[in-house]
Amino acid sequence: MLGDAAHTFLTRLVGRRPADEALWREALTHGSTGDARDYQRLEFLGDRVLGMVVAEWLHEDEKSDEGRLSQRLNALVSRTTCAAVAREIGLAEHIRLGKQARDDGGHDSDNILGDVMEALIGASFVSRGFDPTRELVRKLWAPHVQGDAGQSKHPKSALQEWAAGNRRKGPEYTLVERSGPDHAASFTVRVSVKNVGEAQATANSKQEAETLAAAAFLKEFG
Incomplete structure (x- = not known):
């Protein structure tokens, strides 16, 4: 079942020794292991x-309108933020990966870290209910x-x-390259504005690559 290190990690995370070991093991298991149940x-x-918890939390701030609330919600539940939280709690070393996924750097993939972080929230909800989660x-x-985040x-x-505002056509995003295995994919995206220029960026998801490319374009031409 769960090893001693994982037990210690989960006990520290939720404040008590996990009761349903199979459930928490499932939350930590990537499909590359070949196990019958993984975190998906x-x-x-x-x-x-x-999303529900963060939306409720943000709703408590009565000064923000719907547009700002949506903007902050999207940022706070994004894969990037989930992966950042995962790194902050030291989750990477406890993720169960197959050999190839480990060799490909799966422990440091935003995709995997973010997904497992959400899986742990799911496991908490199933085993402990909404309020503790x-x-x-x-x-x-x-x-x-x-x-x-999201401000x-x-x-x-x-x-x-x-x-x-500059009377230009809207930006166009083009996927330049997708490389790497599915669990550690890398996407390179180019954004261009006609008669102005272009910029490109690489990230672990197409959406994040588009975001980084837009930021790079604004830094150079904005």
């Missing part, structure tokens, strides 16, 4: 629970909610507005 179903659930999310996400305009939105 729990990730699906955890994604929804995380809300408390867990609020504890782990507090630095990000209190920080500037600034999203680079893609900013670039769209910049193009309109």
Whole structure:
């Protein structure tokens, strides 16, 4: 079942020794291991629970309108933020990966880290219920909610507005290259604005690559 290190990690995370070891093992297991159950179903659930908790949390701030709330929600539940939280709690060393996935650097993949973080939230919800899981999310996400995540305009939105404000056609995003295995894929995206220029960036997801490319374009031409 779970090793001693994983037991210690989970006990520290949720405040008590995990009762359903099979469930938590599933949350930590990547499909590359060949096990019958991996984290995908729990990730699906955890994604929804995380969104509910963060949306409720942000709604408590009555000064923000719907647009700002949506902007912050999207940033706080993004794969990038989930992966950042995973790194902050030292999750990487406890993820169960197959040999090839380990060799390909799966432990440091934003995709995998973010997915397993959501799977742990799902496991918490199944085994402990909503209230303890809300408390867990609020504890782990507090630095990000209190920080500037989602406070600034999203680079893609900013670039769209910049193009309109300068009477240019809207930005066009092109997938230049996709490389690496599915569990550690890398995407290179180019963004261009006609008669202005172009910029490109690489990330672990197409969406994040587009965001980084937009930010790079604004830095150079904005």
